[in-house]
Amino acid sequence: MRDYSPLQVCRRNYILSIIRSIYALYGFEPLETPALETRATLTGKYGQEGEQLIFNVLKSGNFLGEMAAAISPTDYRKLKPLISDKGLRYDLTVPLMRYVAAHQHQICFPFRRYQVQPVWRADRPQKGRYREFLQCDADIIGSPSVLCEAEILKLIYDISSRLRLENFCIKINHRGVLSAITDPEKETLFCTIVDKLEKVGFQQVMTALQEADFSGATIASFSLLQNFKGNNAERLIQLQTAIGHTDQGSKAINILTNILAHTHMLGLPEGGCVIEPTLARGLNYYTGLVMELTIANSLVGSLGGGGRYANLGNLFGATELVGVGFSFGIDRLYDIMEAQNLFQGIPTFSTEVLLTNIEENGATQLLHLLCQLRLHGFQSELYPQQVKIKKQLTYAHKKNIPFVIIPEQAVSVHHCYILKNMQTGVQNRYSWSELCDALRTALAARC
Structure with missing residues (x-):
């Protein structure tokens, strides 16, 4: 959690002005939600590792009483609900779906919203990883059409281009690609392990899969996906050979093919996004397309991510309310733009x-x-x-x-x-x- 100097604020506002202008150009409306959410809202959506990073807020007053006296302070999983019933928001997507579920009868669907607010994660601070950071989300709620995915991808490309980012790459995949090569009961664990690929490397992921008792066929298939080369058309052919015989794989390939065709019609250049068959995105709620914005040869990590989610609304009583969206991380964008000297020529004075x-x-x-x-x-x-x-x-x-x-x-x-x-x-x-x-x-x- 950091202070920002006047110069940094000016530069961050420059980034935000471009993102907001393009969000508005695409018809997205602004929304804001509270910093605090109930534990019931936050838990059960991010996976085991994500839930450990939620900042929990203590209850007011004498919250322990006699019930907590019988529980060992070291058993934090049982103690936590007794001493805390709220937490700082972990992302903006879950609060969005909580809001949509509560106002579904007043909202005009499809609901196109953007949100620019800070989120908090109790992570170990390091370069590109902060405990408080600003997210800029754009989501389309209420439509299953893959035209929505295509629009989101073109939006990512337009913002990255307007910011003049160098060597950026929009990676895409479909969760069905990974579902096709693993046991359905272990799919969540599989995606959690594979999501660490960029961070820990291929060999450590392979070791983790072996230690988690994944089958030899699953591990071999993952290794095959990792070695796919060529352009999107060539990778689709390789995917067809590898997983096209499965229901999940065939559906995923068709969706990826349609999305790429739609992005081309929207003006996304050839190679504007790249199929990365091992891209997982670790959050539990993704069910379809997943996407990520990265910079080649950068140690910062992804500059943003997102995807399609089909079941998140069910957790708030809004059944069959699907959505797709993307989130930019302003702090990582700032770091990359500073490293690439992209703030040159941008006015940083407030007094003229x-x-x-x-x-x-x-x-x-x-x-x-x-x-x-x-x-x-x-x-x-x-x-x-x-x-x-x-x-x-x-x-x-x-x-x-x-x-x-x-x-x-x-x-x-x-x-x-x-x-x-x-x-x-x-x-x-x-x-x-x-x-x-x-x-x-x-x-x-x-x-």
């Missing part, structure tokens, strides 16, 4: 012009001039003390304020003003009637 304060007894006139600048739409501030001009220029330089106004002689809208460009050092003299036009032109030239 500094009005200097060098004349004694001129406060009344300076404040009047300050009001006039703001009325004309300029983000302005007045240096509050009467000090040497060098100190005020140093202040403007440190704050990255692009322009400084230095009034000449008595302050009045009828007198002249020096407008100094802090980047070039060039300064020109203007009357008040000329000053606003000159400043507006100069600011536009920086954009």
